Amino acid sequence: MDATIKKQLEITACKVRLGIIEGVFNAKSGHPGGSLSIADMLTYLYFAKMNVYPDKPDEPSRDRFVLSKGHTAPALYSTLAEKGFFPKEELKSLRHVGALLQGHPCITIPGVDMSSGSLGQGISAACGMALSGKISGDTYKVYTVLGDGEIEEGQVWEAAMFAAHYKLDNLVAVVDNNGLQIDGKISDVMSPYPIKEKFEAFGWHAIEINAHDFDEIDKAFNEAETVSGQPVVIIQKSTKGKGVSFMEDQVGWHGTAPNKEQYDQAVAELSAKLKELEG
Numbered sequence: 001m002d003a004t005i006k007k008q009l010e011i012t013a014c015k016v017r018l019g020i021i022e023g024v025f026n027a028k029s030g031h032p033g034g035s036l037s038i039a040d041m042l043t044y045l046y047f048a049k050m051n052v053y054p055d056k057p058d059e060p061s062r063d064r065f066v067l068s069k070g071h072t073a074p075a076l077y078s079t080l081a082e083k084g085f086f087p088k089e090e091l092k093s094l095r096h097v098g099a100l101l102q103g104h105p106c107i108t109i110p111g112v113d114m115s116s117g118s119l120g121q122g123i124s125a126a127c128g129m130a131l132s133g134k135i136s137g138d139t140y141k142v143y144t145v146l147g148d149g150e151i152e153e154g155q156v157w158e159a160a161m162f163a164a165h166y167k168l169d170n171l172v173a174v175v176d177n178n179g180l181q182i183d184g185k186i187s188d189v190m191s192p193y194p195i196k197e198k199f200e201a202f203g204w205h206a207i208e209i210n211a212h213d214f215d216e217i218d219k220a221f222n223e224a225e226t227v228s229g230q231p232v233v234i235i236q237k238s239t240k241g242k243g244v245s246f247m248e249d250q251v252g253w254h255g256t257a258p259n260k261e262q263y264d265q266a267v268a269e270l271s272a273k274l275k276e277l278e279g
Helices: 003-027 032-037 039-049 070-083 088-093 121-136 154-165 195-201 214-224 260-278
Strands: 064-067 142-147 171-177 205-210 232-237
Touching: 003 032, 003 039, 003 070, 003 088, 003 214, 003 260, 032 039, 032 070, 039 070, 039 142, 039 214, 064 070, 064 121, 070 088, 121 142, 121 154, 121 171, 195 205, 195 232, 205 214, 214 232
Parallel strands: 064 142, 142 171, 171 232, 205 232
Antiparallel strands: none
């Protein structure tokens, strides 16, 4: 990846993380850990890969995105705001009564292609979108992000079977493998390992990457575009709470909002990182 483009993506991802912290702090609830772990992936998709149009969010030719692990909506909202789908000020009213941005993505929000939150249903909807594109001869791509705890759901594997059967090579799924879910380590709660081999057994082309390396992310999506006749899954090894020292790899930050002191520390850390990148 071009060094200038990579640096700009790193800067944007840092801004997305700041937006995540802003949202969950003002909401006094939410899911910062898994939101922070997908910030780099969403930044890459919206700023380097997908054809999306903030001024025309319903453009028929746009690529589609479904956040299957819908509880990490703060990451999607912050990315959409950074992209210009709605003002960043909206992030401060996250989860407030009557606000645009609620706890899970909703199709009434500009830039959101599918309401989600019930785990396993997002990837199923993404499969439907991909099949529709195949039937109609459209060229848009469909992208979806799942949690590694989410893939304990049986519906995920029904969708995986469906996607392979219908040869949905216009579908790319990302599994955010941060190793933690609300009740602890995924390996202790209900291990989905080995993830790569399971998807391959269902007929998918599987790629494993470091979730926080834009070179690896770019290489994986370029590889995905060469695959024909199969859906693609990118399994990204990530760090829950990435970018905020006291949140990193801590299961307690799955669904906990920071208090004022923690918010100030998180903002200070991310702002220092942003200054370093921009310097």
